[in-house]
Amino acid sequence: MVKHYHSRLLPLLACLLAVLLYGATTASAAVMSIDYGTEWFKVGLIKPGVPLDVALNRDSKRKTQSVITIRGEERFYGSDAVNLVSGTRYPQNTYYNLKNLLGRLYDDKHCQEYRHRFVNNMIKDSVRGTAVFQHNETAFFTVEELIGFQFAHAKEQAEATAQELVKDVVITIPPYFNQFERQAVLDAAELAGLKVLSLMHDETAVALNYAMNRKFTTEPLNHIFFDMGAGSTVASLVSFSNVVVKEGKRNKTVPQIEVLAVGYDRTLGGYEFDLRLQNYLGKAFEAQKKGQLKQSVFESDKAMAKLLKEASRVKQILSANQDTTSSIEGLHEELDFKTKVTRAELENLSQDLLDRIRGPIDTVLSTANKKV
Ligand SMILES: Nc1ncnc2c1ncn2[C@@H]1O[C@H](COP(=O)(O)OP(=O)(O)O)[C@@H](O)[C@H]1O
Ligand SMILES: [Mg+2]
Structure with missing residues (x-):
């Protein structure tokens, strides 16, 4: 995840x-x-x-x-x-x-x-x-x-x-x-x-x-950084080294940082996973309460806001656990909601998002003409 x-x-x-x-x-x-x-x-x-x-x-x-x-x-x-x-x-x-x-x-x-x-x-x-x-x-x-x-x-x-x-x-x-x-x-x-x-x-x-x-040597050291936020993802390849420069008559070693390549996905982020899970939980609720609802849970702004908050919480738990229980009291029309969610289900819901994770890193590597 x-x-x-x-x-x-x-x-x-x-x-x-x-x-x-x-x-x-x-x-x-x-x-x-x-x-x-x-x-x-x-x-x-x-x-x-x-x-x-x-x-x-x-x-x-x-x-x-x-x-x-x-x-x-x-x-x-x-x-x-x-x-x-x-x-x-x-x-x-x-x-x-x-x-x-x-x-x-x-x-x-x-x-x-x-x-x-x-x-x-x-x-x-x-x-x-x-x-x-x-x-x-x-x-x-x-x-x-x-x-x-x-x-x-x-x-x-x-x-x-x-x-x-x-x-x-x-x-x-x-x-x-x-x-x-x-x-x-x-x-x-x-x-x-x-x-x-x-x-x-x-x-x-x-x-x-x-x-x-951190200390560096004159031999450049390359690192890839990967930052997935809530709304977007940025990867970068950065070179760190020491260079010798003249300061008056003396030689001085100064650190040098060079961003060699950047790759990004403007719309890939944690929030997309939340939305998938929100939709999944909403469907699970509808299935459980079939025939009992006056209005669909998807049409209630309040219930959808609760589901989004719960989706984010469940996602974070599934980052470290194989399964968890999602539960919301009085989710919609005063009905409670409870269901089990597994990490495998979340991965299944988000497979296309997971497939995009490599994209920014591949861009960085091909721009810099490097392989891992
Ligand atoms: N333990 C975790 N497992 C999964 N996702 C997490 C975890 N902790 C934070 N996130 C997700 O990371 C994102 C927030 O990261 P952050 O870098 O602060 O975002 P931004 O800077 O874009 O606001 C949110 O989508 C949040 O749900
Ligand atoms: Mg951020």
Whole structure:
């Protein structure tokens, strides 16, 4: 199943370090980093005297769900949005998985898919042609605004950790982001009152993290990194070595990192597995309650939200176990649901996704003309 071979927090810290070392900013103020993922965002912080730190959120967690719920004047983030007010209770006021919508037009296939998958009222911006959400009768939000609110929340996390105001930020982006997507990230940051020192590619941040606290020789060492997130997958081949450079009259050895090749799949991620399992559980429920239901479980936004959350939980358990029991009280029309799910069943449901895992690695190897 989906395995994670990396920690995404340290790479960001490493890239912050690089920014400071290479003088992109004055070392007098704290600088933060944001790794804004499809499902989670991670905030890093570097400040003089406290070189590397992870900004913890209010739950003392290192990552926060990329989710926002807006009720009137109030905004809820992360687990507050998921547990307290949203998720199952206010799906229409809650926005998930926004990363894929950045810089995209309403007619784009990612936007079309989003309209089907989530409870929302997406409309077309008559001037820009981009996706805008009609939140209620009077309020509209662009994707940049919704992500901007989350960046502002990330800024608060960094400030709570730094105990001072933070303005400067490094944001990581996938290697495939085009000019519009990059601009949308910059716009969201500006709305959050942040100054972007740099947009850094994910694979560069990962490589910098790996190089930290490691020693290399003049003989180049190649590594493949594989990062499957919730919404996309990136593989990279990176060469690490020491090179000798002249510094005045003396020779000095400095580490060199070179990203030799990158491969990706823009739509392969953990979330796709969740959807397969959600559908599977929904069908299992319908089969169990045949003849008893007034409305199909697939037509209930609330029940589908509960099933998606349960699917993700079950998937993670099946990563480490051969089987497990899925159970939801009062899933739909006050009926409880319980069923056994095996890892083999999940693999069977996701065979085409599993087959795509090799793709980014094959691209990397063929680009670099290498074999494993
Ligand atoms: N133990 C696990 N087994 C299977 N999938 C997992 C496990 N832990 C996390 N995931 C999945 O990894 C994805 C989140 O990874 P992350 O890199 O934080 O995503 P992103 O940065 O895209 O938001 C989710 O789809 C989540 O369900
Ligand atoms: Mg990620």
